[in-house]
Amino acid sequence: MGKVFLIGAGPGDPELLTLKAARLLSCADVVLHDALVSREVLAMISPAAEVIDVGKRAGRKLLTQDEINALLVSYAQKRGTVVRLKGGDPSIFGRAGEEIESLRKAGLGYEIVPGITAALGAAAAAGISLTDRRVASQILITTFSRGTDGSVMDWGCVTSTTTLVLYMPGADYAEVSERLLEGGLPVDLPCAIVSNATGSQQQVRWSSVGRLASEEKLTAPALLIVGRVASRGVAELSERLWRGEKDYPDSSQVSVI
Numbered sequence: 001m002g003k004v005f006l007i008g009a010g011p012g013d014p015e016l017l018t019l020k021a022a023r024l025l026s027c028a029d030v031v032l033h034d035a036l037v038s039r040e041v042l043a044m045i046s047p048a049a050e051v052i053d054v055g056k057r058a059g060r061k062l063l064t065q066d067e068i069n070a071l072l073v074s075y076a077q078k079r080g081t082v083v084r085l086k087g088g089d090p091s092i093f094g095r096a097g098e099e100i101e102s103l104r105k106a107g108l109g110y111e112i113v114p115g116i117t118a119a120l121g122a123a124a125a126a127g128i129s130l131t132d133r134r135v136a137s138q139i140l141i142t143t144f145s146r147g148t149d150g151s152v153m154d155w156g157c158v159t160s161t162t163t164l165v166l167y168m169p170g171a172d173y174a175e176v177s178e179r180l181l182e183g184g185l186p187v188d189l190p191c192a193i194v195s196n197a198t199g200s201q202q203q204v205r206w207s208s209v210g211r212l213a214s215e216e217k218l219t220a221p222a223l224l225i226v227g228r229v230a231s232r233g234v235a236e237l238s239e240r241l242w243r244g245e246k247d248y249p250d251s252s253q254v255s256v257i
Contacts, residue, residue: 002078011197121198193212
């Protein structure tokens with residue numbers, strides 16, 4: 001029997017892969033990958049490997065999760081190195097738990113190879129420290145659920161020192177803004193929308209909870225960082241950094257409000 005490696009492909013930049021992930025991709029027999037895995041990362045897969053796209057695009061799934069689970073079990077029973085390649089990190093909104101359960105029930109070996117999750121990739125792209133000790137003491141990573149299910153979010157746990165990272169905010173920023181305001185977040189609380197983090201099409205939009213509704217929609221994949229760490233002072237530092245300016249001030253001397 002073979003072994004399944006659940007590998008995190010990171011947010012897009014192939015240089016952000018771990019050495020272990022790169023090695024396994026170069027010698028894999030089978031690779032089942034998600035839609036969010038970048039072309040540059042896919043190019044690192046062994047030419048001899050069987051490559052299967054099991055991703056979801058525009059809300060439409062090529063395969064159900066049960067079908068993906070069955071494929072992993074079937075291939076692992078016949079082949080040596082089977083890779084389940086996921087965008088970001090497998091254990092962060094990657095449904096790794098369901099796949100691991102199927103492999104366990106089938107008596108198959110598996111290993112998780114972590115990757116840089118989208119929250120960390122987006123924060124790095126925007127030049128944001130998610131736990132800037134001057135303004136943040138905790139991080140809340142969650143997805144934005146639309147419809148009635150979204151109301152179950154316990155916004156009471158979000159304080160003035162919380163950095164909130166919303167995965168998959170979708171294209172309706174007005175609904176996101178409304179939900180955040182209803183949850184008690186102040187209208188002037190800073191936020192940043194990061195699209196295609198670390199990739200060639202990367203975009204960062206600086207805004208606030210109140211202005212979010214009128215912002216131009218950025219292409220998916222995108223996520224939203226909400227909190228005082230996304231303030232204008234941090235934005236100015238980030239812009240200078242990415243322009244390559246060498247005279248930007250020491251961040252310790254910048255007031256983050």
